[in-house]
Amino acid sequence: MSEKKRLEKILQGNEACVEGAILAGVRFFAGYPITPASEIAEGMAQRLPALGGVFMQMEDEIASMAATIGASLAGAKAMTASSGPGICLKQENIGFAAICEVPCVIVNSQRGGPSTGLPTKPAQADVMQARWGTHGDHPMIVLSPSDVTEVLNITIKAINFSEKYRTPVMLMLDEVISHMREKVIIPPKEEIEIIDRKKPTVVKEDFLPYKADDDLVPPMANFGSGYRYHVTGLVHNEKGYPTSNNKEIDYLIRRLTNKVELNKKDIILEEKYLLDDARVAIVAYGSVARAAERTVKLAREKGIKVGLLKLITLWPFSDDTISQLASQVDLIVVPEMNLGQMVREVQRAAEGKCRVISYSRVDGELINPLEILAKIEEEGK
Amino acid sequence: MRKEICLSGSGGQGLILAGIILAEAAGIHDGFEVVQTQSYGPEARGGASRSEVVISDEKIDYPKIIKSDILLALTQKACYKYIENLKEDGILLVDSTDVTKIPPFKGRVYQHPITEDAIKVLGNQLVANIISLGILVQISEIVSKEALKQALQTRIPERIRDLNKKALEYGFQIGENLINIT
Amino acid sequence: MNNEIVQYLRKEMFPNIWCPGCGIGIVLGAMLRAIHSIGWEKDEIVMVSGIGCSSRITGYVDFNTMNTTHGRALPYATGIKMANPSLKVITVMGDGDCAAIGGNHFIHAARRNIDITAIIINNMIYGMTGGQYSPLTPTGKIGTTAPYGNIDQCFDLTSLAVSAGASYVARSSVFDVIQATRFIKKAFLKKGFSVVEIISDCPISFGRINRMRTPAEMLEWIKSITVPKNKWEKLTPEEKEGKLPTGEFLDINIPEYSKNYQEVCIRAQQGGKDK
Numbered sequence: 001m002s003e004k005k006r007l008e009k010i011l012q013g014n015e016a017c018v019e020g021a022i023l024a025g026v027r028f029f030a031g032y033p034i035t036p037a038s039e040i041a042e043g044m045a046q047r048l049p050a051l052g053g054v055f056m057q058m059e060d061e062i063a064s065m066a067a068t069i070g071a072s073l074a075g076a077k078a079m080t081a082s083s084g085p086g087i088c089l090k091q092e093n094i095g096f097a098a099i100c101e102v103p104c105v106i107v108n109s110q111r112g113g114p115s116t117g118l119p120t121k122p123a124q125a126d127v128m129q130a131r132w133g134t135h136g137d138h139p140m141i142v143l144s145p146s147d148v149t150e151v152l153n154i155t156i157k158a159i160n161f162s163e164k165y166r167t168p169v170m171l172m173l174d175e176v177i178s179h180m181r182e183k184v185i186i187p188p189k190e191e192i193e194i195i196d197r198k199k200p201t202v203v204k205e206d207f208l209p210y211k212a213d214d215d216l217v218p219p220m221a222n223f224g225s226g227y228r229y230h231v232t233g234l235v236h237n238e239k240g241y242p243t244s245n246n247k248e249i250d251y252l253i254r255r256l257t258n259k260v261e262l263n264k265k266d267i268i269l270e271e272k273y274l275l276d277d278a279r280v281a282i283v284a285y286g287s288v289a290r291a292a293e294r295t296v297k298l299a300r301e302k303g304i305k306v307g308l309l310k311l312i313t314l315w316p317f318s319d320d321t322i323s324q325l326a327s328q329v330d331l332i333v334v335p336e337m338n339l340g341q342m343v344r345e346v347q348r349a350a351e352g353k354c355r356v357i358s359y360s361r362v363d364g365e366l367i368n369p370l371e372i373l374a375k376i377e378e379e380g381k
Numbered sequence: 382m383r384k385e386i387c388l389s390g391s392g393g394q395g396l397i398l399a400g401i402i403l404a405e406a407a408g409i410h411d412g413f414e415v416v417q418t419q420s421y422g423p424e425a426r427g428g429a430s431r432s433e434v435v436i437s438d439e440k441i442d443y444p445k446i447i448k449s450d451i452l453l454a455l456t457q458k459a460c461y462k463y464i465e466n467l468k469e470d471g472i473l474l475v476d477s478t479d480v481t482k483i484p485p486f487k488g489r490v491y492q493h494p495i496t497e498d499a500i501k502v503l504g505n506q507l508v509a510n511i512i513s514l515g516i517l518v519q520i521s522e523i524v525s526k527e528a529l530k531q532a533l534q535t536r537i538p539e540r541i542r543d544l545n546k547k548a549l550e551y552g553f554q555i556g557e558n559l560i561n562i563t
Numbered sequence: 564m565n566n567e568i569v570q571y572l573r574k575e576m577f578p579n580i581w582c583p584g585c586g587i588g589i590v591l592g593a594m595l596r597a598i599h600s601i602g603w604e605k606d607e608i609v610m611v612s613g614i615g616c617s618s619r620i621t622g623y624v625d626f627n628t629m630n631t632t633h634g635r636a637l638p639y640a641t642g643i644k645m646a647n648p649s650l651k652v653i654t655v656m657g658d659g660d661c662a663a664i665g666g667n668h669f670i671h672a673a674r675r676n677i678d679i680t681a682i683i684i685n686n687m688i689y690g691m692t693g694g695q696y697s698p699l700t701p702t703g704k705i706g707t708t709a710p711y712g713n714i715d716q717c718f719d720l721t722s723l724a725v726s727a728g729a730s731y732v733a734r735s736s737v738f739d740v741i742q743a744t745r746f747i748k749k750a751f752l753k754k755g756f757s758v759v760e761i762i763s764d765c766p767i768s769f770g771r772i773n774r775m776r777t778p779a780e781m782l783e784w785i786k787s788i789t790v791p792k793n794k795w796e797k798l799t800p801e802e803k804e805g806k807l808p809t810g811e812f813l814d815i816n817i818p819e820y821s822k823n824y825q826e827v828c829i830r831a832q833q834g835g836k837d838k
Contacts, residue, residue, distance in 0.1 A: 010405045010415070028646050049831035054645045054824065059671035063638035066631065070611075070642025073629070074650065078642070096632050120421055147444075180444055181401060181417040183408040223627040223643060224650050226606050230573075230622055232630040241576060241622065293442040369443050 007186040013177040016148045016184055017107060018043030020155030021079050023192055026105075027053035028071035028078040030064040032086060035119040036175040037109035040081040061089035069093060069102045073231060075222035077159055081107035084117060084126055087133065094168050095134035096233045098256065101166035101210070101218065103197055105158045110174040112364050121364030122175035124286055125338035130170045131315045137253055139260040141165065141267055142315040144172040146289040148182035154269075154312060160195040161267060165259055166217050172314065174337070176287040176366050200227055209240040210252070216259035260316055269312035270321060274300070278307030280376055281329045283322070283346050285311040287366055288335050294369035299376060306376060314342065319349040326350035331379055335359040335372050355379075383439075384523055385446040388432040388513075389463045390455030390476075392421060395510035400432030402532045403514060403524065407436045410528030416444040429459065436523065451521055453513055454480055455496070472521055476509065491520055491559045498555070499548070508548035515552015520560055526553060568595035571605065576623050580616075584778025586737035586763030587617050590684050593740055593761075594653070595624070597748035608651045611640040613665060615657035616691045616765075617684040634665025637672040640679050648821040652678070653751065658685040658699035662718050666698070669720075673727035673756050677820035680750045680757045683720060686765035694768035701805060705772045720760050725813045730755025732813040736762035738786045739809070746811065755819045762789060762807060 011019065017040050021029075029048060031041035041057065048055040054071065058064040064080045072078040082090065087108050097104050110126050112118025130142045141161050145154040155171060162169040198219040200207050209229035212218045221227030234242040235249050243249060260267065274296055275281060284292040289310040299306035309325060311318055322345075326332065332354060334343035340358035347356045359375045361367045386403065388396045400417045408415035413436050420431045433446045452467045454460035455476045464484050467473060471488045478496040493516065499509040511533070518529050530549065537545045572595075581587050598608065608626040612618035614633035621628040627650075631639045636654040644652045661669050661683045672679060688706060689695040696706030698718045706713060724732045731753040735743035743761050750757035764770065764781035775781045790798065792810030 008409055010401065010408050010417070028642065030642060049824075049828040050834065052828055056641070056645060058638060058641075059667055062635065063641070063668055063671070066635045066638035067642030067645070070629075070639035071646035072642075074609075074643040074646035076646040078646070092632050093635065176418060176444070179419060181404055182441075182444075183415060222647075223609050224606065224647050228605060228625060228627050230628045230630070232622065233632060234630065287444070290441075291443050297442070366445055368445070368447060370447070 006188070009184055009186060010181050011148055011152075011184045012039060012179055012181050013148050013151045013173055014039035014109065014179070015043055016152040017081070017155050017171070017173070018047060019184075019186060020152040021105070021159060022047055022051065023152075023187070023189065024156040024159035025077045025194055025196075026079045026159060027051065028068065028076035029054070030056045030058050030067035030071070030078075030080050032058055032061045032064050032082065034061075034083045034086045036111055036178045037081045037083045037086075037107060039178070040107060040109070061086035062093065065090040065093035065106070068104050069097050069100075072102050072104050073223050075224070077103070077163065079105040079107065079159070081109065083109050083111050083119075084113045085115065087126065087129065091134040095136060095138060097168040098134065098138035098140070099136075099233055099235070100231050101220070101256070102168075102231075103162040103166055103220075105155075105162050105169050105171055107171045107173060109178040110172060112362070118364045120175060122287065122366060123337045123362065123364070124172075124174060124288065125341065125362070127172065127314055127338070128341045130172060137257055139165075139167050139256050140315050141167060141169040141260060141313070142172060143169065143269070143312060144285045144314050145177065145312065146286050146310065148177070148180060149184050150312070151177060152184055152186070156192060157269070160193065163197045164195045164217070165263060165267075166197065166220055167260065172286060174287055208238045210236060211238040212255060212259070216255050216262055264316050267313055267316060268318055270318055271310040271312065273308040273310065275307030275309060275325070278305050279329055280304065280306045280331045280333065280380070281309055281325050282306060282372060283309045283311065283325075283332055283334045283342070284336075285314060285342065288337060291367050291369045292335060292372055295372040295376070298369055298373050304376065304380065311342070317345045317349065322346055322349035323351060323353070326353035326356075329354055331376070332356045333359055333372065333376055333379070335361075335367050335375075337361055337367060383435065383437040383441070384450045385448065386434040386436070386451040386453075386517075386523065387446055387449040387463055387466070388434070388453045389459035390430055390453075391459070392428045392430045394430065394455050395507060396430050396432040396455070397421070398536070399510040399514050400434050402529070402536050403434050405532035405536060406524040406528035407434070410531045411524050413438060413524075414441050416441050418445055429462070431459070431463070451517065451523065453517055455509065455513070456480065457482065460484070474513070474517055474520065476513070489520075489563070491516070491563070493555055493559060498551070502551060503544065503548050505544060508545060511545050511548040512552040512555065515549045516556040516559065517552075519553045519556025567599050568592060571595045571598065571625055573623055573625050579623055580619055582767045584764070584766045584781070585616070586686060586765070587620065587684055589737040589740055590617075590682065590743070590761050590763060591620050591623070593744040593747055594655075594682065596744050597751055600748060601751060603651055607649065608653065609640070609643050610653045610655065611636045611643065612655045613657070613660040614691075615660045615689070616686075617655055617657040618660060620655045634660050634663070634668065636660070637665060637668040637679065637681065641672060641675075641677055644677055644679055644821060645824065648678070651751070653680045653682065655682045655684065657690070658683065658687060659689045659697040662698040662720055670723070670727045673724050673729040673758070675820040676728050676730055676755045676817055678754050678756070680753070680759070682747065682750075683758065683760045684763045685720070685760050686763040686769060688765050688769040690765045690768040694772055704769075707772070721758065721812050724756075724758040728756070729758050729813060730815055730817055730819075731757035731811075733758070733811045734760045734762070734807065734809045736785050736789050736809060737764060738782050738789065742809070749811075749814070753814075754822075755817060762809075
């Protein structure tokens with residue numbers, strides 16, 4: 001195997017996530033055991049010490065999130081991983097990372113919920129929580145890969161986005177993707193784009209920790225680098241100090257969201273499959289997108305012109321693409337392993353230009369291609 | 382070509398490892414596209430366990446089984462449950478140690494007391510999964526025997542590798558016998 | 564104000580938000596004097612706080628500072644220390660912050676014996692939110708959420724820290740600032756998890772509701788309830804009622820977490836999977 005130039009491995013989704021994170025430069029991971037995400041922590045515990053990185057099993061999910069953010073402020077590319085119940089506990093500190101603009105990646109290997117729910121079975125019911133789980137207006141970048149190779153590549157993207165835009169990024173897996181094994185080609189280091197946070201270029205005396213550049217992202221100084229500053233979860237001004245000045249408050253809250261909105265073109269990742277002549281479009285993400293791809297093939301064998309829009313970036317949402325698609329097709333079907341979450345966004349972006357329907361499955365099994373096909377045929381009658 | 386293999390039984394019988402070895406043989410050593418998935422309950426031992434392997438010569442879209450080409454059933458319960466989703470012209474391999482009643486089925490059926498042999502012939506119940514793989518590959522030629530041997534080499538820890546190699550060879554031999562009987 | 568500590572303050576942040584007579588400023592002064600006498604550089608110090616009046620300290624000092632979420636100062640500090648063990652990491656917490664919402668983190672930071680100092684400013688009340696009782700409010704005292712008297716048992720944070728695995732544990736009060744400064748300095752220098760609980764006064768949210776209307780009355784009360792450890796040991800259980808021992812309860816040298824972690828790295832590197 002080692003003679004080959006490109007290293008091929010059979011990897012589990014969670015293992016590919018570890019591989020991608022390490023390639024992207026993650027050198028700090030804090031976690032807490034939870035199904036179906038534990039293999040990520042186990043992989044990190046195995047790999048990071050040899051690289052001089054830090055793995056910590058914390059006392060709880062809250063502490064895992066806090067330690068991840070602390071490590072990032074001290075200069076490490078940092079990540080944590082969990083599943084629904086743990087993600088709930090992390091929300092408080094995810095908000096802190098958002099307002100303090102601390103790069104970090106949170107992996108959510110989704111399982112059925114609410115509460116303990118279905119620990120060993122997949123779901124996609126946390127996609128709204130991923131966007132709005134912590135309180136207050138805040139930015140969030142949420143990515144959702146659908147195969148193991150994509151897990152590796154999108155994990156790298158997630159780390160890069162968090163560093164580039166100084167914001168928490170959530171990587172949505174699910175029990176199927178996390179535990180699925182596929183052949184993965186490990187890309188050689190020189191082919192991987194790595195993005196590091198912008199460092200301040202001004203002299204220490206002139207440093208304003210929250211003064212943004214034109215891309216609305218402020219350069220970031222690591223603790224101990226000589227740029228001393230204050231990081232607070234209170235609304236703060238450019239100096240980083242708490243403020244009650246209306247203008248300063250308004251500026252920060254808008255800038256946080258706008259920095260993601262402004263850079264949407266860079267952040268939104270999507271794939272189109274046989275959409276050019278389609279009369280019906282399936283909009284899907286994660287493991288369900290793979291069922292949908294098969295549905296497209298089966299439908300076309302029957303002479304039904306179906307295409308697929310696969311969303312890799314869930315948030316910010318693909319408004320423009322959906323709007324265009326709605327002008328072209330008669331029907332959009334959104335299959336999800338939830339009772340219809342992203343379908344609401346599709347309906348909103350379609351602006352009534354075509355019919356948008358949901359196909360839900362919430363019994364802990366991955367949606368299969370024949371079900372989606374049946375739904376399309378039923379709607380076409 | 383898309384082939385779907387379902388390895389079923391109960392937790393602790395090593396079916397997920399068997400699936401991984403089969404996937405590694407197909408994907409790394411025989412150069413196919415492959416996906417291995419599993420379904421399991423919260424219990425580490427006992428309970429229903431299913432490992433699925435999809436092998437194809439092109440990129441695999443849907444990663445799970447739609448309708449199995451091959452079903453391995455190590456328990457009676459699994460046999461009843463998964464035979465419904467086995468193709469009519471598929472292959473059924475059962476461990477007759479536990480599976481005593483074969484539901485009506487038109488395809489090829491192979492029966493052998495796999496677990497019993499694992500204990501009596503190889504002295505370790507835990508290699509029933511590897512014997513099964515040997516039989517399964519011998520009767521179906523779903524991957525090459527050479528690929529399976531190489532996958533076993535990388536996926537089984539050294540201290541128990543010899544035992545597992547023996548189990549695999551024994552499985553090939555049983556498979557050969559089963560073909561000759563049929 | 565003493566010049567030697569003014570250099571550590573962010574003067575543009577003043578005036579501070581604390582009430583007249585509050586003990587937090589006394590603890591801040593003690594911490595800065597300890598830092599000055601050790602001679603640490605501002606750049607190498609990270610001070611992390613949670614939420615509450617005491618947690619506002621981090622806004623006023625010219626170090627790498629962080630005002631985090633309620634109760635979470637220690638896990639944030641743990642991440643910082645592990646990502647860069649050369650930093651001097653100090654946490655400042657209040658009693659509610661440390662002992663209630665952050666109680667679990669406190670136990671586990673002590674269990675790991677990670678090289679972080681925890682300064683707990685114990686004014687026995689949730690001051691910022693207006694005087695609700697905390698796990699360190701003495702039984703029988705009044706809080707806005709204990710209008711008929713607090714029936715909860717009071718936590719002994721120092722005993723907790725000792726049994727959880729810390730290296731250095733001491734208690735002092737704002738009444739004895741010389742002693743407090745001495746303990747804080749020892750805690751800062753200790754390689755391991757060090758804890759200094761400082762009994763402080765909150766004349767507005769604790770004092771007024773408990774018939775101690777002035778800061779001076781509160782300090783008199785603190786003086787009356789704090790007993791040096793050696794005297795405390797000779798008291799009968801009845802005499803101990805409502806009183807707190809002060810002094811050093813633990814001062815040992817045991818393996819420290821970030822050092823131990825280096826050993827893990829070496830073991831992993833000798834295993835040689837990722838070079």
